[in-house]
Amino acid sequence: MRAFDLSGKKALVTGASRGIGRAIAVAYAEAGADVALVSRSAESLAEVAKEVEALGRTAHVLPADLSDRDAAAEAVRQSIDRLGHLDIVVNNAGGSNFMVEFKDLRLSGWDKIMRLNLDSAMAVCHAVAPHLLGRGSGSVINVASVGGLGSAPFLAPYGAAKAALISLTKSLAVEWGAAGVRVNALCPGWTATDLNRNLWEDEEVSARTVGQVPMRRWGTAEEMAHPALFLAADASGYMTGQVLVIDGGLSTA
Numbered sequence: 001m002r003a004f005d006l007s008g009k010k011a012l013v014t015g016a017s018r019g020i021g022r023a024i025a026v027a028y029a030e031a032g033a034d035v036a037l038v039s040r041s042a043e044s045l046a047e048v049a050k051e052v053e054a055l056g057r058t059a060h061v062l063p064a065d066l067s068d069r070d071a072a073a074e075a076v077r078q079s080i081d082r083l084g085h086l087d088i089v090v091n092n093a094g095g096s097n098f099m100v101e102f103k104d105l106r107l108s109g110w111d112k113i114m115r116l117n118l119d120s121a122m123a124v125c126h127a128v129a130p131h132l133l134g135r136g137s138g139s140v141i142n143v144a145s146v147g148g149l150g151s152a153p154f155l156a157p158y159g160a161a162k163a164a165l166i167s168l169t170k171s172l173a174v175e176w177g178a179a180g181v182r183v184n185a186l187c188p189g190w191t192a193t194d195l196n197r198n199l200w201e202d203e204e205v206s207a208r209t210v211g212q213v214p215m216r217r218w219g220t221a222e223e224m225a226h227p228a229l230f231l232a233a234d235a236s237g238y239m240t241g242q243v244l245v246i247d248g249g250l251s252t253a
């Protein structure tokens with residue numbers, strides 16, 4: 001369908017080496033886009049690049065630690081340099097590799113989660129702003145979380161970072177709307193990836209986790225990638241500043 005066609009479009013996807021980011025990069029390539037793939041692991045990105053190339057599209061592997069703001073800006077510069085321009089920017093790199101009660105949280109842990117989940121997306125948006133605003137078009141997709149919509153017990157820094165990312169999304173949507181640049185957030189619920197392997201691999205923990213989800217199952221990375229395709233494509237052409245929640249009903253339960 002033409003409304004979902006990305007032929008000729010150029011996309012930057014962060015956290016593209018596995019999980020949701022990988023699925024988004026592949027879905028975009030299937031829809032016709034060339035992609036710049038960013039994460040820390042060059043080796044894993046090269047595997048994803050092979051998948052993209054098998055679909056007849058071009059992929060550029062750009063290893064970077066996005067917790068470093070300068071590295072994030074450099075990844076944007078290189079993406080534009082290699083692809084010629086950018087139409088779509090997906091800030092997907094993120095996660096939390098620990099859960100802890102807030103009273104026991106080390107402040108260094110707070111900083112680490114903020115840098116990965118908020119500063120990285122902010123730095124990418126800041127670096128890409130002149131390019132997208134100058135071209136007068138573009139779609140930015142910030143991958144937040146249902147944890148950023150309400151409470152995130154034992155994941156307070158992660159929830160706070162994602163809530164701030166949703167706020168940043170709305171502010172940029174308003175500031176950039178007149179220039180033709182759309183900015184939306186995608187909020188996944190429980191999605192089975194490496195990030196939460198410890199939860200879905202354990203049968204009892206997995207059942208307890210999806211027991212809170214009306215649809216009673218984990219989401220897949222592909223079930224996040226197709227809504228991300230919608231946000232990138234003309235299909236969502238009049239949509240900006242919105243939060244698209246894909247969580248099997250969790251946030252309404």
Ligand SMILES: NC(=O)c1ccc[n+]([C@@H]2O[C@H](COP(=O)([O-])OP(=O)(O)OC[C@H]3O[C@@H](n4cnc5c(N)ncnc54)[C@H](OP(=O)(O)O)[C@@H]3O)[C@@H](O)[C@H]2O)c1
Nearest residue numbers: 015017018019020039040041065066094095145191193195
């Ligand atoms: N899975 C879920 O249930 C769920 C729910 C809500 C929201 N989300 C959000 O969805 C996004 C993707 O999550 P996922 O489940 O796909 O996680 P994942 O499988 O752990 O993948 C995370 C991706 O981010 C990259 N990354 C991590 N740290 C990085 C850094 N410092 N610099 C650059 N890249 C980095 C990783 O690649 P490298 O290791 O190669 O750097 C990887 O490609 C995250 O923002 C997460 O918060 C996930």
